[in-house]
Amino acid sequence: MAVLEILEFPDSRLRTEAKPITEVTADTRALIDDMLETMYAAPGIGLAATQVNVHQRLLVMDISDDKSAPQVFINPQITILDPEQGEYDEGCLSVPGFYETVSRPREVEVSALDRNGEPFTCRLDGLAAICLQHEVDHLNGKLFVDYLSTLKRQRIRKKLEKDQRQRA
Ligand code: QAP
Ligand code: CO
Numbered sequence: 001m002a003v004l005e006i007l008e009f010p011d012s013r014l015r016t017e018a019k020p021i022t023e024v025t026a027d028t029r030a031l032i033d034d035m036l037e038t039m040y041a042a043p044g045i046g047l048a049a050t051q052v053n054v055h056q057r058l059l060v061m062d063i064s065d066d067k068s069a070p071q072v073f074i075n076p077q078i079t080i081l082d083p084e085q086g087e088y089d090e091g092c093l094s095v096p097g098f099y100e101t102v103s104r105p106r107e108v109e110v111s112a113l114d115r116n117g118e119p120f121t122c123r124l125d126g127l128a129a130i131c132l133q134h135e136v137d138h139l140n141g142k143l144f145v146d147y148l149s150t151l152k153r154q155r156i157r158k159k160l161e162k163d164q165r166q167r168a
Contacts, residue, residue, distance in 0.1 A: 004038045004052040008164065009095045010157050015141040018048075018055045020075050024117035028058070028074070032115055035060045036070050043067075044093045046131040048138030051094050059135040063127050074113035076136055081123065082107035088130045090144045096163075098156050102147045104133050 007014050021028060031054060039047040039060055049058040061071045085103040092098075107125040110132055114120055124132055134144060145153045 001037045002034050003041045004034050006038065006042070006047075006051050006093050007053055009092075009143060009145060009160055011094075013053055014050060014094060014138070014143060016050060016055045017141050018050055018057045018139040020057050021113070024074060024113060024115065028056075029115055031056075031058065032060060032072050036062070039093075040067050042093050045127075046135045047093060048135045050138040050141070057139050059132075059139065061128070061131050061135065063131060072115045073110060073132070073135075074115075074117075076110050076112040076132070076139075078133065078136055079109040079111075080105045080107075081109050082125075086130070088127070090130070090134060092134070092144055094138075095143065095145060095156060095160070097159075098145075100144065100148055100152065102130075102134075102144050104130055108133065 035047050035049065035052060038052060039062065045063050046059065046061040049056050057075045059073050059076065062069050082105060084106050086106040087101050087103050089099045090102045106129060107123065108129050109121060109123050111119065111121045145156055
């Protein structure tokens with residue numbers, strides 16, 4: 001297991017559209033374990049493969065308080081069940097230090113493959129529904145800052161570019 005490097009906004013690699021996983025293999029499971037370790041180390045509640053520069057349709061989540069409920073979604077397909085939008089102050093491991101309000105559908109159904117390649121479907125609401133939609137956006141090259149005004153997004157970009165220069 002390993003903690004992987006997380007790409008940070010405005011890295012253009014975060015704009016890559018991820019490709020479906022055609023076969024769930026031991027390599028896929030090793031990547032899942034590394035992504036969970038990376039997410040827990042951060043700490044975070046969700047991580048998409050895109051964020052660790054792997055452009056495959058895979059994401060991990062754990063919204064429990066004690067890291068006790070890891071969830072894995074391979075090739076996730078979302079159906080909106082309740083189009084009524086809810087607001088939440090979202091953050092992102094690729095946009096460290098910033099939290100902004102985003103509106104999304106409150107309830108979704110997701111079909112995906114699990115870590116053994118078995119298909120499953122579940123309904124999600126609350127934080128789980130928000131987090132899943134946020135992570136699926138990553139697989140499509142989209143970030144939560146894309147929902148903000150240009151002014152807010154540019155402020156965030158400038159601050160992160162400065163942080164990144166200072167670290168380099
Ligand atoms: C996505 O985000 C999410 O800025 C997961 O300095 C977040 O795990 C979905 C994090 C909120 C729905 C609601 C962010 C850690 C973690 C930071 C995360 C930071 C350290 C973000
Ligand atoms: Co994110």
